[in-house]
Amino acid sequence: MDHFDIAIIGAGLAGSLAAIALADAGYRVALIGPEPAVADGRTTALMDQSIEYLKTLNLWEKVEPLTAPLSTMRILDGTNRLLRAPPVNFRASEVGLDAFGYNIPNAPFIDILCHRAEESPTLTRITTSAIGFELSDAVATIELANGSQCSAYLLVGADGRRSPVREAAKISVSTWSYPQTAVVLNFAHELPHQNISTEFHTESGPFTQVPLPGNRSSLVWVRKPEDAAQTLTLDLAALSRAVEDRMQSILGKVTVEGTPQSFPLSGMTAQRFGKGRVVLLGEAAHAFPPIGAQGLNLSLRDVMTLVDIIGVSSGEPLAGDIGDRFDSRRRPDIISRTASVDLLNRSLLSGFLPVQALRALGLHVLSAVGPLRSLLMREGVHPGSALNAFKEGLREKIGRKSA
Structure with missing residues (x-):
């Protein structure tokens, strides 16, 4: 049976970034999870702190050509309510930055992480599912779908909202749902976006345009479930027109690219973010609506904290209380961010x-x-x-x- 210092379950963005960071710190890491069945059509806006971390991992040079900077973040009240908010512009130059962050398409981003993982001498990629876990005071044992087993001193769950790792550690969750569905797509437009991200606040949730390279942008359109379902039935010409109308034609003619995807919105917070030899990252620990570019940035802070706690490998077995220390360190940030996003989203829905x-x-x-x-x-x-x-x-x- 193969033994590792750290086994990470879940090979999405959060798990892959954690594996690369921990391997760079000298640990023998197993990154376990099947290849994605469907390409992720979404994009991720990474803020300045996250970009700086990508630079320390020597990833930014390859990622940057895929990105568009977010120099201004604009909020517009798109409701028809009696009390409407004024436009608000947040400019990066006001805080001495060229950009708050950069918008990155998820699919090519994960490809870059996969190639980087293959280059790491201390990172082993296991492209099968983990189907069982045995946790002891000394080690975690993972049963794999291919019939083999492996073990590790530290088990990291980056395996999503229904995390089997979280379940094995007997960590409960608080969950809630919203009467909303996010429609996600990319589109080309006639006028330049000038590196401005515009978030329209509507009665059903945010309609957020985020720049991509060239005259292209990504869109997260939060709607009532029945309206989202109807949106997905539109042909590309009708959908393009609907997007342009909702944007008040601020980017001119719109042409939607490819097939839109939809995701029902809900929230989840684990009661603990770590326990003994188990640590939870990303959506295994916290999940909320796509508002304010918080998702992967919060997950990267999970990764940064874990690396900071365990430090550079000394070659000795990892301590059995890492999960408890991680929980204590991450709790204030996760709870405050989750509460603020939830409050903002509910304020949009409130009549x-x-x-x-x-x-x-x-x-x-x-x-x-x-x-x-x-x-x-x-x-x-x-x-x-x-x-x-x-x-x-x-x-x-x-x-x-x-x-």
Whole structure:
């Protein structure tokens, strides 16, 4: 039976990035999971902190040609409600950046990660499913669908919302659903996007256009399930027209590319994010609607934290409390991000006038108050940085007064 330092179950973006990072730290890593049956037509917007991490993994040079920068993030109220919010523009230049992040198509991104995994001498790719787990104080044993077994000191679940690893570790979850379905597609457009991502807030959820290279963009259109189903029945000409109308023709004529995909929206948070010799990453630990480009960025912070906890390989067996330490470190970030995305999404759905008023007022304040807008942007790009800057500023003021 093959033995590894770390076995990662799930070979999607989060699992692949974790495998590469941990192999780079000197660990013997097994990345376990079948090849995807269907190409992922979605894109992922990675923020500046995540891009910097890709650079440390020597991945950015290959990924960058696929991407488009997000220099401005614009929020427009696309509702017909009595109380409507003003337009809000978040510009990267306001916080000293060329771009908040970059939008990357998922399918070629995962291809790059697969090629990189093949080049790593300490990373073994096992392209079959894990069908059983035995957890002990000393080691985790994984039963594979091809009839073989392997073991590892640390078992990492990056195996999605219905995570078998999470189930084997007897970690429960809190789940909730939304009366929404996300329609995902890519489209070409007549006018340049100028590296601006526009998010229309509608009564059924966000309609978010994100730049791709050239005169192309990706789209996440959150709709009521029945409206989403009807959208998927449209031919490409009618769908292109519907997208252009919803965008108020700000990018001119639209031409939808390929076949749109749809995903029912729900949320999930694990009661624990690690336990003993088990760690949960990505959607095995947390899942929420595609709002504010939080998904994979949050998952990459999971990876960064795990690497920070275990450090560079010393050649010794990994400790049995890594999961507990990981849970303690990740809890504040995951809980706060999940709550904020849930609150924003529910505020869009609410027909309660005071809720609409508070949402409109909040966006008005962000539009009018530059320092507050900058604080929010810094926090979005580098979580925790805004609070740390506030603390440092407070200390300086107290120090000057006491001097």
